[in-house]
Amino acid sequence: MTNFRYRALTAKGDVVSGSIAAASTADVLQRIEYLGLVAIDASPETTKQGVSLSLGALSGPRPEDVTVFTRDLALLMKAGARLNDALELLASDMDVGRLRPVVLKIRTAILSGESFADALGRHAPLFPPMYLALIKVGEMSGTLDHILETLGNERGRAEAMRRKVTDALQYPAFVLLAAVGVLGFFVTFVLPQFSAVLRDFNAKTDPIIEVFMALSDLLRDHGVEVGSAVLAAALGGWLLWRQPGVRAATIVQLARLPLVSSVVEFHRTALFCRNLGILLGSGVNLTATLRILVDIMAVTGNLPVWTAMADRVRHGGKLSDALAKAAVLPGVAVRMLRLGEETGQLPVLSARVADFYEVKLQRQLDRIVGVIGPAAIVTISVVVGGLIVSVMTALLSVTQVVG
Numbered sequence: 001m002t003n004f005r006y007r008a009l010t011a012k013g014d015v016v017s018g019s020i021a022a023a024s025t026a027d028v029l030q031r032i033e034y035l036g037l038v039a040i041d042a043s044p045e046t047t048k049q050g051v052s053l054s055l056g057a058l059s060g061p062r063p064e065d066v067t068v069f070t071r072d073l074a075l076l077m078k079a080g081a082r083l084n085d086a087l088e089l090l091a092s093d094m095d096v097g098r099l100r101p102v103v104l105k106i107r108t109a110i111l112s113g114e115s116f117a118d119a120l121g122r123h124a125p126l127f128p129p130m131y132l133a134l135i136k137v138g139e140m141s142g143t144l145d146h147i148l149e150t151l152g153n154e155r156g157r158a159e160a161m162r163r164k165v166t167d168a169l170q171y172p173a174f175v176l177l178a179a180v181g182v183l184g185f186f187v188t189f190v191l192p193q194f195s196a197v198l199r200d201f202n203a204k205t206d207p208i209i210e211v212f213m214a215l216s217d218l219l220r221d222h223g224v225e226v227g228s229a230v231l232a233a234a235l236g237g238w239l240l241w242r243q244p245g246v247r248a249a250t251i252v253q254l255a256r257l258p259l260v261s262s263v264v265e266f267h268r269t270a271l272f273c274r275n276l277g278i279l280l281g282s283g284v285n286l287t288a289t290l291r292i293l294v295d296i297m298a299v300t301g302n303l304p305v306w307t308a309m310a311d312r313v314r315h316g317g318k319l320s321d322a323l324a325k326a327a328v329l330p331g332v333a334v335r336m337l338r339l340g341e342e343t344g345q346l347p348v349l350s351a352r353v354a355d356f357y358e359v360k361l362q363r364q365l366d367r368i369v370g371v372i373g374p375a376a377i378v379t380i381s382v383v384v385g386g387l388i389v390s391v392m393t394a395l396l397s398v399t400q401v402v403g
Helices: 025-034 047-056 063-078 083-091 094-111 116-121 129-141 144-200 207-221 223-241 244-254 258-281 286-300 303-314 319-326 331-343 346-402
Strands: 002-009 015-022 038-044
Touching (some): 015 025, 063 094, 063 144, 094 116, 116 129, 129 144, 129 286, 144 207, 144 258, 144 346, 207 346, 223 244, 244 258, 244 286, 258 286, 258 346, 286 303, 319 331, 331 346
Antiparallel strands (some): 002 015
């Protein structure tokens, strides 16, 4: 069997692409026609693609692969393909990447009689509770294609937002790293050239110079040990960050910092309102929605507060009143959600609140980036400049003694 790369048109004129394992080009065209598509072209995959596949199989699927899978599956089902046929196509689609073995297992589970949601639930790390809840709603209501399209669009929007945040933080991170590198180079290679002279002549040095000279001696004499300790600390910190409890506690502590607090608040509000609007708009009842949201919001910390809020609503309270009492969202967001409850437009207003706070989040990140970069440059300039002035002052005292 050879893998063939194909492109085809749907009934609405959309272009879809994928990969099919077949004996010949004629078999590929026949299967494309069976799916209700109009073939544009089909050709065997090159060897280069096969090599990239084998390398990709060395690691697990990425969230981006799940997004591509969701969007492509929605497109195929809107084109009229049955679920198992669409999964068969995606199981051999290069665009899905490392998720292809998982797609094949999902299709096998469906053919054995399981529901789509149950088959996805076997791979819970890839498909979170919100994803599974919406799939169940889509299966029961017969709107699975629409639910998949909504999920694909939402995941794409969330990934775009994460990329914006990452791109915004790259510049200050680079500046800070460069500043640390300059300071490390000065302390390790430049300062020792002067420290020997200063010590030979018993020059008077201020306490700051003494501290940096001791640090320089430590780095030169025990550089390997210090480097290993820093590397071990970085690895340990990364492993701790992967623990949900540690990550949530860290976020709670960071939220107390002046500049970071607003970023955490805007992100928390956008995350809650966005998922609230999607779940309610897709037909999930409020109680089930809040149960899912409690798990989602646990990553932002204050899990007992979110749980207590959901319990108040479950016992008959209004969502806006429970949020106001919990004080986990800004007052403006709570008032907008209360208006949505009173007018019966809670899903729509939730989405608008999420849009509003995502814009505020991006604006605040831009402000922070604008402050951190220059601040880092000024700080390292002052530190290095101060060291140079202190060293030169000590050297002048030496020359006066010698003179």
